[in-house]
Amino acid sequence: MKSRFDYLEEMSIDTEWLRRAQKVVQTSSPGKNTLSNIQNEASECNKCILASTRDNIVFGSGNPNSKLMIIGEAPGKDEDLIGEPFVGRAGKLLDEILFSMGITRDNVYITNTVKCRPPENRNPSHEEIESCSDYLNQQIKSINPTVIILLGKIAANRILGTEETMSDLRQKVFTHKLTKIPTIVFYHPAYLLRSPSQKKNMWDDIKFTLEFIKKNDCKIN
Ligand code: URA
Numbered sequence: 001m002k003s004r005f006d007y008l009e010e011m012s013i014d015t016e017w018l019r020r021a022q023k024v025v026q027t028s029s030p031g032k033n034t035l036s037n038i039q040n041e042a043s044e045c046n047k048c049i050l051a052s053t054r055d056n057i058v059f060g061s062g063n064p065n066s067k068l069m070i071i072g073e074a075p076g077k078d079e080d081l082i083g084e085p086f087v088g089r090a091g092k093l094l095d096e097i098l099f100s101m102g103i104t105r106d107n108v109y110i111t112n113t114v115k116c117r118p119p120e121n122r123n124p125s126h127e128e129i130e131s132c133s134d135y136l137n138q139q140i141k142s143i144n145p146t147v148i149i150l151l152g153k154i155a156a157n158r159i160l161g162t163e164e165t166m167s168d169l170r171q172k173v174f175t176h177k178l179t180k181i182p183t184i185v186f187y188h189p190a191y192l193l194r195s196p197s198q199k200k201n202m203w204d205d206i207k208f209t210l211e212f213i214k215k216n217d218c219k220i221n
Contacts, residue, residue, distance in 0.1 A: 011078065011088075034142045035064050038135055042115050048131040050116035050124075056083035060111030060139060068103070068220040069145040070094075071136070072112045073154045073188060074124045080117035085110045086189075093189040094151075101206055107221045109143050111136065113155050129158045140179055146218040148181050149209070152188025159183070170201070171208045182216070184209050 039059045045051060058075035061084050078088035086094050098104060114124040114132045124132075136159075140148070150156045156169050159176070160183065169185040176183045186209075187202055213220055 035060075035139065038138045038142065042135045045115070045132075045135075048116075048128045050114060050118060050128055053119050054116040055080045057115045058083055058085050058112060058117070059115055059135075060109060061085055062105055062109040063107060064109060064143060066107060066109040066143060066220075067146040067218060068108045068149065069140060069143050069147075070108055070110045070149045070151065071155050071159065072110070072151040074112050074114045074121075075117040076121050077117065085112055089193060090189040093192060097186070097189065097202065097206065100203070101210060101220075103221045109139075109145070111139055113158055123154055126158070137178055140176065140181070144179070145181060146216075147209075147213060147220065148176055148183040150183060150185045152186075152191060155188075156185040160185075170205055173212060182212070182218075184212065 039057075042059055043057050045057070058079045072085060075085060076088055076090070078091075079085055085091070094110075095105065098108065113129045113136060115135060116132075118124050118128065150159055153166050153169070156166075157163060160169075160174050161177070162169070166185070166187065170187075172185070174183045174185070175181070184205075186205055187198055192198055192202060212218075
């Protein structure tokens, strides 16, 4: 049987980061095993219709002790096949964004608002995000990052409970209601792939975020 690494390598995706991230998870302190409990629970989940079409749940990956947590929208086809978030083209761009912030996937924890792929890559519905929100909230509490970055309008609107547009959401620091963790919104990398002219704005948003992190001593790496 093919491993997830075989699938990734067939797609010419560098798997080094994933191997390192898994090592971090495996060697994390025993007291931090709550994440794997939440993951076990999520892997049996049938709370919404997405359970009937998934190949794998895409729970999250990276450093469970991370100071920076990144929350995307929903897994796509590649993620569903492999069971890891952001492994496709949008993931490559996310890696570049992290690199320009001076960090790698080893330094962060990445997940999505929903843990199963919506068919045909449609947006997850309010109900689907709501059904999955308990897993996400438990992940946030377990990791307890110093900063959260939300990718795109869908994740931002649902998690922050707003209807604001991306231009209203950018370069502001919100507060995650449940945990009071400072939360910043970035363009979704998939949007940037479709609208490369926005990459300049992305760079401004990165600078804004790095400034906030420095001023508040958030220690993300
Ligand atoms: N887009 C997302 O929002 N999440 C993924 O995991 C992949 C693509």
